[in-house]
Amino acid sequence: MSLIPLNDAFAKVEEGIRTLPAEMVSVADALGRVVAEDVAARLTQPPAPVSAMDGYAVVSSDIPEHPVSLKRIGESQAGGPFMGTVQSGQCVRIFTGAPLPAGTDAVIMQEDTEVDGDLITFKEVAFEGKFVRRAGLDFSKGDILIKKGQILSARDIGLLCAMNVPWVHVYRKPRVAILATGDELVMPGEALRDSQIISSNSLMVGAMVTAMGGEAINLGIADDSESSLRSMLAGVDGADLLVTSGGVSVGEYDLVRNVLGEEGLDIDVYRIAIKPGKPFMFGRIKDKPAMGLPGNPVSAYVTAFIFLRAALKKMQGLPFEQDKPIRAILGGAVKANGARQEFMRAVFAHNENGQLVATPYDKQDSAMLANLAHCEGFIIRPVNAPALDKGDETNVIYVRDSLLSV
Numbered sequence: 001m002s003l004i005p006l007n008d009a010f011a012k013v014e015e016g017i018r019t020l021p022a023e024m025v026s027v028a029d030a031l032g033r034v035v036a037e038d039v040a041a042r043l044t045q046p047p048a049p050v051s052a053m054d055g056y057a058v059v060s061s062d063i064p065e066h067p068v069s070l071k072r073i074g075e076s077q078a079g080g081p082f083m084g085t086v087q088s089g090q091c092v093r094i095f096t097g098a099p100l101p102a103g104t105d106a107v108i109m110q111e112d113t114e115v116d117g118d119l120i121t122f123k124e125v126a127f128e129g130k131f132v133r134r135a136g137l138d139f140s141k142g143d144i145l146i147k148k149g150q151i152l153s154a155r156d157i158g159l160l161c162a163m164n165v166p167w168v169h170v171y172r173k174p175r176v177a178i179l180a181t182g183d184e185l186v187m188p189g190e191a192l193r194d195s196q197i198i199s200s201n202s203l204m205v206g207a208m209v210t211a212m213g214g215e216a217i218n219l220g221i222a223d224d225s226e227s228s229l230r231s232m233l234a235g236v237d238g239a240d241l242l243v244t245s246g247g248v249s250v251g252e253y254d255l256v257r258n259v260l261g262e263e264g265l266d267i268d269v270y271r272i273a274i275k276p277g278k279p280f281m282f283g284r285i286k287d288k289p290a291m292g293l294p295g296n297p298v299s300a301y302v303t304a305f306i307f308l309r310a311a312l313k314k315m316q317g318l319p320f321e322q323d324k325p326i327r328a329i330l331g332g333a334v335k336a337n338g339a340r341q342e343f344m345r346a347v348f349a350h351n352e353n354g355q356l357v358a359t360p361y362d363k364q365d366s367a368m369l370a371n372l373a374h375c376e377g378f379i380i381r382p383v384n385a386p387a388l389d390k391g392d393e394t395n396v397i398y399v400r401d402s403l404l405s406v
């Protein structure tokens with residue numbers, strides 16, 4: 001069976017993924033969520049001119065040169081404004097953030113004054129607007145400051161609060177049901193019998209779902225029997241996407257395709273020209289998209305990195321796209337590549353000229369998780385690429401990427 005080129009598979013998966021509806025959440029819960037509607041400020045900030053310093057609000061034309069003495073007639077605090085109007089010859093004690101009293105147009109810092117009862121002597125000149133934050137300096141009522149499609153950072157949360165917006169429309173979090181398959185698997189912490197191995201894929205994929213703004217639902221481990229797989233599939237009902245791992249290659253116990261097929265799976269993609277990750281599968285079951293990741297942990301990660309992240313982005317209203325490669329210099333030679341685009345785990349560093357250097361691990365076996373966890377990213381080796389030497393240029397992608405930003 002021929003292998004599907006990565007870009008063709010990517011386009012097919014995009015067709016099968018739908019953007020989820022929006023929901024309203026409290027701003028307190030909105031970090032990392034994708035905005036579904038533009039948000040306008042509900043007030044002007046600051047609403048009136050305010051002082052930028054602790055000092056005295058003055059009529060600037062009173063102090064073209066110094067020293068000048070003026071009479072203090074009251075006080076303006078943030079939350080406790082001075083209610084009267086200030087005339088020439090007068091001043092008002094003022095604090096940072098407090099509204100400027102009517103009649104005043106400048107503030108002199110208290111460090112530049114001498115106080116003798118109510119007589120304040122100014123040792124600095126004033127000019128219109130000195131230490132004054134004008135009304136609307138930050139933003140005005142009605143300004144669109146948060147846009148549809150934006151991923152909310154901690155800074156955006158602060159801005160929404162300042163805009164007096166307590167809730168926001170965001171795309172619903174994708175619910176992803178994750179099912180591992182294999183007689184040999186147990187969950188971490190469980191007692192291990194002979195030749196059993198730990199299902200690292202379940203929680204690794206779940207963590208990726210969480211990092212990409214989704215909710216992971218761990219359905220557990222189905223053993224290599226049709227009845228087990230079929231009964232565990234019941235857990236898919238509330239989910240937006242099913243992700244399985246293992247059981248998709250050509251082995252005798254590779255049941256996922258067969259059992260899902262009997263349950264009504266339509267397969268759009270199966271076996272693609274990438275390494276690792278060849279047996280990747282994508283289709284629909286019970287009207288939901290379903291992704292079959294290969295069992296080998298690095299193969300599961302690479303296929304999830306490419307397809308699951310893009311799917312989670314599209315479900316949350318973001319573009320469905322592959323990572324844009326950047327250029328780097330090879331820190332070690334690589335062999336000529338075959339018919340599958342290879343994603344080689346690599347250590348990234350900067351050399352003395354500030355250039356990015358990507359050094360591939362010697363061993364690239366798709367069962368090796370330690371160098372996956374330690375790598376900074378992948379060297380991308382196109383189909384049939386020639387051998388390259390240390391010092392040659394190559395395309396790379398970083399693996400660090402999530403929706404969360406502070």
Ligand SMILES: Nc1nc2c(c(=O)[nH]1)N[C@H]1C(S)=C(S)[C@@H](COP(=O)(O)OP(=O)(O)OC[C@H]3O[C@@H](n4cnc5c(N)ncnc54)[C@H](O)[C@@H]3O)O[C@H]1N2
Nearest residue numbers: 180198199200201202246247248249254278294295296299
């Ligand atoms: N004759 C062929 N054999 C294989 C082919 C092939 O084309 N012809 N493809 C190979 C490739 S490439 C891959 S990748 C694997 C993928 O196989 P499966 O997806 O069917 O995965 P399993 O056979 O179930 O398991 C493979 C390997 O991964 C371990 N595994 C499975 N699930 C987990 C998990 N949740 N956490 C950690 N490790 C897991 C499992 O124990 C096996 O060691 O097939 C090749 N074979």
Ligand code: MOO
Nearest residue numbers: 276277278299366
């Ligand atoms: O493609 Mo498999 O994913 O080589 O290990």
